[in-house]
Amino acid sequence: MGIWWNAKRPERWEETFKALEFVKKIWSAPVEKMSLENPIGYLNNHWMKPTQIIHPWQFGQEFFKATCLWTRNLPLLVPTKIVDRGEYYINKNGIKVAKWSHTTTGRLKEKRAKIASRTFEGIANAMADQWSNT
Numbered sequence: 155m156g157i158w159w160n161a162k163r164p165e166r167w168e169e170t171f172k173a174l175e176f177v178k179k180i181w182s183a184p185v186e187k188m189s190l191e192n193p194i195g196y197l198n199n200h201w202m203k204p205t206q207i208i209h210p211w212q213f214g215q216e217f218f219k220a221t222c223l224w225t226r227n228l229p230l231l232v233p234t235k236i237v238d239r240g241e242y243y244i245n246k247n248g249i250k251v252a253k254w255s256h257t258t259t260g261r262l263k264e265k266r267a268k269i270a271s272r273t274f275e276g277i278a279n280a281m282a283d284q285w286s287n288t
Contacts, residue, residue, distance in 0.1 A: 170196055177201065181224070187288065188226040189281065191273060198222050206230050209239070213276030218252040220276065226248040228288060234280050 176189065177197060198204050204222035211217060212233035217240045224233065242251040 161238050169184045174201060181226075182214060183250065185226070188224075189228055189285070190224040191277075192222050193270070194222055197224075203246075208233075210274040210276055210279065211237050211239045213274065213280050215274050215276045217274060218242045218250065219270075219274070219275075228285050230278075231280055234283075 161233060174196065178201070179194075180190065181188070194207070200225035202224065205225045206223045207222060208221050208231055209217070210219055210221075212235075214237055216238045242250050245251050
């Protein structure tokens with residue numbers, strides 16, 4: 155798979171490669187336990203497969219957002235409260251897209267990046283509850 159999201163914006167390739175190198179440096183740190191979180195994208199196709207893929211709807215929030223976790227010496231995150239997956243639509247490429255994410259495209263692309271990159275509260279709470287005593 156190529157750098158499809160940067161195909162029309164090649165100036166972003168350099169930033170993508172820098173981000174990948176940054177993640178590799180973090181992962182190579184001599185830390186016993188670690189978790190990295192990022193949406194499905196470049197990392198799981200060009201670095202390594204995630205340990206686990208979760209969604210906010212598995213942790214009490216009605217949102218559809220596949221989220222990758224790369225963990226070291228931590229147990230898999232256990233869903234805490236399964237709820238409705240939230241609203242989504244199928245785009246022209248046949249890909250399921252969350253409506254909450256799509257509502258911030260177009261004129262509001264800068265806001266979309268901040269919204270799309272957030273860690274949902276239900277997931278963060280599960281991480282704190284389940285991993286704090288490991």
